[in-house]
Amino acid sequence: DSGVTQTPKHLITATGQRVTLRCSPRSGDLSVYWYQQSLDQGLQFLIQYYNGEERAKGNILERFSAQQFPDLHSELNLSSLELGDSALYFCASSVGSGSPGNTIYFGEGSWLTVV
């Protein structure tokens, strides 16, 4: 158990809909990261937040957005969903802002299926 908690574990929704994925980082961790894993793209970095502020942005679509709240939990919002958004979404956390020596720990993921 990494200490990173993600909900829901599984989610099925229709095209065009909007969903929110939630992540609680490990106790004491200030950074939250979101990754997407689909069959054809592998694990892709989406976005990082540090202590409530956006820190780095990867291959995140404009239809997707994220935020980190004062209690440090984070939410990833996916809107206007398409079939191709079906994937595993992982949240991860680390203690610092992204220092290369600080280990990043991953949650167990949220399975999103768009039908």
Add this chain to the structure above:
Amino acid sequence: DAKTTQPPSMDCAEGRAANLPCNHSTISGNEYVYWYRQIHSQGPQYIIHGLKNNETNEMASLIITEDRKSSTLILPHATLRDTAVYYCIVRVYFRGANNLFFGTGTRLTVIP
């Protein structure tokens, strides 16, 4: 893009040491090498990381060559539960932070 090259697959007999190689010939002086594994579709599990020196923890050993252009992850006594995809990652500075960029990894199969 990932800065590492790994063999796509490897087999290892149960109880033997599994040696997983990784090439990272373009690594910079302050970039760390990280290893993670993913069992089926579970979350990536942290194994070990290092900068210059060899490292060992309860899971594995990491051997980094002196020129830092390659490394080897060693699982000393592989078990069936070690069957997974192993990712070697050079943690690079990108758009304001040092994040992890995953490649395709090595699929290790431990054979009874």
